[in-house]
Amino acid sequence: MQTLDTFDWIAISVYFAILLGIAFWVIRKKEDNTEDYFLAGRNVGWFVVGASIFASNIGSEHVVGLAGAGASNKLPMLIYEIHAWIVLILGWVFLPFYARSGVFTMPEFLEKRFDARSRWVLSIFSIAAYVLTKISVTIYAGGVVVSALLGIDFWTGAIATVILTGIYTVLGGMRAVVYTETLQAVLLVIGAGILTYLGLEKVGGWSSMVETVKPEYLNMWRPSDDPDFPWPSLVVSSTIVGIWYWCTDQYIVQRALTAKNIKEGRRGTIFGAVMKLMPVFLFLIPGVIALTLKMRGELQWDSPDEAFPVLMSNVLPSGLRGLVAAGLLAALMSSLASVFNSVSTLFTVDIYKKLRPNTPEKKLVRTGQIATVAVVIIGIIWIPIMANISGVLYEYLQSVQSYIAPPITAVFLLGIFHKRINGLGAYATLIMGIVVAALRIVLELVRGSLDPDGILFYLGDMNFLTFSAWFFLFCVLFAIGTSLLAPAPTIEKVENLTYGTITEEEKRKNKTSYTTSDIVISILVLAIVVGVMVFFNGK
Template sequence: IRDNRDPNFPWLGALVGSAVIGFWYWCTDQFIVQRVLSGKNEKEARRGTIFGAYLKLLPVFLFLIPGMIAFALHTNSLANGGEGFLPMLANGNVNSDAAFPTLVAKLLPAGIKGLIVCGILAALMSSLASLFNSSAALFTIDFYQRYKPNTDPKKLVRIGQAATVVIVALGVLWIPVMRSVGDVLYAYLQDVQSVLAPGIAAAFLMGILWKRASAQGGMWGLIAGLVIGVTRLCAKIYYSNTAIMPGDQNWFKYLFYDVNWLFFCGWMLVFCLLVVVVVSYCTKAPDPEKIRGLVLGTSTPEQRMATRQSWNAWDVINTVIILGITAAFYIYFW
């Protein structure tokens, strides 16, 4: 645990910011949601999610512990007068992203190296395939088909393939931006996700928990999150690559660059929630029939009964086990 004044991971910021990013990724990202929606019913979807939660515990051993081993080997090498176990970046910092591949390259025999590389490539291909499928489906179904509903299915497939090619090209063009934001890939991903997540999380949370939330409120909450997020990202890129003089301090730089990214994520969520609430009160309330069963407190007795019958003691026990293991991890590494 770190002090709240820590520039990178203040404990309160980590608690709030991680929750916002986690809600956005695990509960609203099409990349994840499409898997849940493939379930035959609530029971299958819930148990698939529980199984996924067990798998999600493994990265503690796949990422955290190997990183600690690499750090210890690097520190010992420097203490003994060596060059260090990990490679260095051009700016003199340790290349943290190279920890796992360096462990594989220097410590494992040839045959095991091949298995590890094949496993990583298989996981990468699976993740990219899911990402491209989600992106193509969202563009084709939610945008193109919406405005051209009578399009031939074969043409929709070609449109999806073209969208995938464009997404790949944009991803390649984005690499220089990634390099300009930071040296550590994980830190970059979390930083970018922290400005994407609040607007989406606010819209979904209010849409699920508040019957008065309107479509216009959700839309303007998303727009507010997008505008603030892009402004923060642009400020990050600009100030990270510009020499800053002592007299260059101003409110814009403080708000969109100096404020810790985790605290910024939390305050951004609060602002987007307020936007959703204000706009919803200024616009027409949604039709109760359209939101029946979709918002907290609008389910029919039949829907509540069906949901209750979809889980039993097995689901409760495994959920408690997962939460217990997660709590144990936090307590141990605290």
């Protein structure tokens, strides 16, 4: 492991000076109202929307975790990184409904489509999910990166980064988040691209790498009876998680809602989808390169999650190493900043404002800032518990998301595509979903002490992808069944919020919100996704 030298520190210092300059500029421009603080005044262009979507998604847990998956024979996890086609679904299918409803948050949309009960449940569920899947994972990954790069202990690195990110997020709000994320996305792509190129040169090219790890290692498709990644369950479960994450989750959708209009928002999602094609080559392949060098005795690391920072410190030259280190820190900070802002939006708009509707705008902004600080502390406390659930960080993230996603995905999809689904169906499905997800996590933690022949052991030990696929089907049937026990929703609850009830005027508006080039680029993205699926078949 090479330590950073003077040129590296100069590169890192320049990056942070630029970042703080942008944050300071934004903080001076911002206004003390909720639309500016939480949605950047709804005045952001497509380039910034797309870069922000990409940077929010690609945090250090992706950089560290995806490279770890590449270095530990978990290549099927790659399917979560070719979800560019689902990002397109956000822009083409979901965004028009969200934009027409004029909402700030996803729980607020559920209230418009169903009732206040669903809004409450999703608000609390989402905040809990952020602690479980985003804040703690990002802080943990950041600690791994910072301690490996800077030679300091894990907790010092993790907490220092959290505090620095928290400061500009609390002060600058969403505008600070989206503009700093644009810089971070550019830096991360350039840095990781150079690392992949130099890493492939070091191993003697692609064919030499494949010769060392063997072609079957690069197969993302396992047999249907594979104990870890059966391909049918992998395809179904990853799609369910993808729709939840990209199309219904506040963390991502909030970026599209900052756009000036539907046209800019959709174009932002298309640009985000194009960028989403890159992580396969920028983060997963370096993990395989690191494994190749380890198999040849040229590189040493203990945990697969260390593959990316160790490769980076040994392959990159002085100065450039510091720039990529800054990119890794940028990834950590952009993810944290995004989730901090999303949590404060959810808590302030969906919980606090509902309880105290007459609160002045300035106080609502202050409440969001306090909520951010509180949730950071909870995330730090959760890290030691998280370490017990799964060995590889990326697998932990996907397993927990597989339990959280099915009820939310079912409610949003049915809400938009099935006008008979009502408030009772949505509310009951979300409550049932929370109970089942919590039960599965508990059973997974304690399964060693359960009777191997019992039903509880079976539920706790079932492959997480298979569990998620069956759980989603159950949620859909449960939502339809419970909806039929109560009257159909009124016209106010479905008009312009479900397919089949859109007015002619809204249809005309939607047709003017895209061009032929938007359609062509979207089709091209779909073709590349299929190409990647075919390429990684181990032959």
